[in-house]
Amino acid sequence: xxxxxxxxxxxxxxxxxxxxxxxxxxxxxxxxxxxxxxxxxxxxxxxxxxxxxxxxxxxxxxxxxxxxxxxxxxxxxxxxxxxxxxxxxxxxxxxxxxxxxxxxxxxxxxxxxxxxxxxxxxxxxxxxx
Amino acid sequence: xxxxxxxxxxxxxxxxxxxxxxxxxxxxxxxxxxxxxxxxxxxxxxxxxxxxxxxxxxxxxxxxxxxxxxxxxxxxxxxxxxxxxxxxxxxxxxxxxxxxxxxxxxxxxxxxxxxxxxxxxxxxxxxxxxxxxxxxxxxxxxxxxxxxxxxxxxxxxxxxxxxxxxxxxxxxxxxxxxxxxxxxxxxxxxxxxxxxxxxxxxxxxxxxxxxxxxxxxxxxxxxxxxxxxx
Numbered sequence: 077x078x079x080x081x082x083x084x085x086x087x088x089x090x091x092x093x094x095x096x097x098x099x100x101x102x103x104x105x106x107x108x109x110x111x112x113x114x115x116x117x118x119x120x121x122x123x124x125x126x127x128x129x130x131x132x133x134x135x136x137x138x139x140x141x142x143x144x145x146x147x148x149x150x151x152x153x154x155x156x157x158x159x160x161x162x163x164x165x166x167x168x169x170x171x172x173x174x175x176x177x178x179x180x181x182x183x184x185x186x187x188x189x190x191x192x193x194x195x196x197x198x199x200x201x202x203x204x205x
Numbered sequence: 206x207x208x209x210x211x212x213x214x215x216x217x218x219x220x221x222x223x224x225x226x227x228x229x230x231x232x233x234x235x236x237x238x239x240x241x242x243x244x245x246x247x248x249x250x251x252x253x254x255x256x257x258x259x260x261x262x263x264x265x266x267x268x269x270x271x272x273x274x275x276x277x278x279x280x281x282x283x284x285x286x287x288x289x290x291x292x293x294x295x296x297x298x299x300x301x302x303x304x305x306x307x308x309x310x311x312x313x314x315x316x317x318x319x320x321x322x323x324x325x326x327x328x329x330x331x332x333x334x335x336x337x338x339x340x341x342x343x344x345x346x347x348x349x350x351x352x353x354x355x356x357x358x359x360x361x362x363x364x365x366x367x368x369x370x371x372x373x374x375x376x377x378x379x380x381x382x383x384x385x386x387x388x389x390x391x392x393x394x395x396x397x398x399x400x401x402x403x404x405x406x407x408x409x410x411x412x413x414x415x416x417x418x419x420x421x422x423x424x425x426x427x428x429x430x431x432x433x434x435x
Contacts, residue, residue: 084314085384086296090370092387138392139385140296140313 078153080134083160084142093138099123100133100145127151129169134158211327219335226327227349228267239266240352240412241432249416253431260358260423264432268353269326270406271319272312273333275342280317283336284309287329292317299383299396308398310383318394318406320353352412354419356403360426365403367422369395373403389418 078091105111105119124130130150135143147156147165149172156167167175211226211233218224228237241264244250253263273280281292290300293311301308307325310318321329330344356364365373371386372378373395383396391414394406407415416430 084296090387092370093385138387140316141385142313 078155080146080155081158082136082139082142083144083158084140085136089136089139093136094134095137097133097135097143100131126169129156129167129172131165213327213331218331219338222334224327224330224334224346227346228324228327230324237267239264239432240350240407240409241266241416241430244413244416244430245432247413249413249420250430250432253433255429255431258358258428259426260356260360260364260428262419262423262428262430263355263357264430265353265355266432267323268348269319269321269323269329270346270348270351270353271321271326271330271333272345272347273317273319273342274315274344275337275340276315279337279340280342283333284317284319286336287332288319288321297382297384299381299398301398305398308396310394310396312385312394320406350409351406352409354405354407354415354430356405357401358426360423361403364419364423364426364428365395368418369393371395378403388415391415 079088080091080094081088082094102119105115108116111119128149128151130148132146132148133143134146135141142161144158144160145163145165146158147167148154149156156172157165159165211229213224215223229235239245241250250264273284277292277294281294284290284292288302288307288309290302290307290309292309293300296311296314298311299308300310307321308319310320312318319329326346326348330346333344362373369386369388371384378384378395378397380397380400383394385392385394387393388395388405388407391411392408393415396404396406398404405415419430420428422428
């Protein structure tokens with residue numbers, strides 16, 4: 077079971093309280109009427125399926141019932157960060173690559189998954205990249 | 206009972222919405238039934254009273270439950286004026302008034318649950334509406350949809366440890382904290398209003414299930430579920 081940090085309740089909760097709701101940061105076309113069928117179809121149905129860093133929307137359905145975003149590694153299932161709606165992720169596929177090269181164990185903000193807590197708190201600090 | 210007292214038209218309460226009293230009293234010809242009515246008929250819930258066991262579960266039926274939604278600053282002013290307590294601004298906060306019978310609970314960043322003694326919710330809703338006027342807010346009386354169970358006794362914490370995924374130890378759930386969480390695969394609001402008590406707010410449709418779960422989990426402590434008469 078994951079221990080997920082809810083950015084609204086501001087504490088870690090059991091995964092059982094949450095539900096995933098698909099890819100995050102999908103923008104609705106500003107003027108749906110002038111969008112081509114193909115572009116509208118892409119907006120409605122096509123989703124990324126990356127191996128590695130992925131940004132997802134989750135809902136704290138049995139807690140505060142708010143939607144928020146999670147940056148997750150789809151290969152290792154590691155949750156790298158959670159952040160509120162309307163905010164931008166601090167970890168992206170590009171920045172994660174840099175971190176891996178520098179040998180940093182996990183990202184700033186903390187130990188989202190069991191086992192990701194670093195031995196040394198210095199390892200958890202922001203690395204200039 | 207006159208109609209004017211059990212209903213309020215928009216012009217009576219600030220021009221926002223019509224409201225009505227969900228518990229108009231016995232003379233209105235409606236017998237109130239709490240969400241535990243079926244459990245009571247089935248004999249799972251007994252009358253309040255009797256010797257205190259290691260753990261005691263008492264339903265507090267027909268309390269006024271109001272959900273307030275809107276901006277914290279606007280609502281805080283109105284609640285402070287009408288209830289005399291401030292809106293808990295921090296997540297998972299629970300504030301009680303001096304008597305301990307009225308409470309305001311943080312549910313989410315723009316949502317609070319107010320629980321007041323039976324019969325007060327209709328007047329309170331109207332007063333809040335009048336005070337809030339044209340502000341952007343919503344007040345919903347959810348008293349018919351949920352009920353409150355009070356757990357006390359030395360084994361109450363152990364019973365909860367078997368039932369919820371949340372950490373109910375003193376450090377996880379200190380006095381003045383309230384969380385929405387999983388209780389036996391269903392959702393409850395778990396509250397800690399005082400050192401000696403835990404409170405569960407259960408949904409109407411899951412009330413009997415929760416009672417059965419409590420009875421089963423509390424069998425080793427000789428648990429009974431009690432309730433005041435309707």
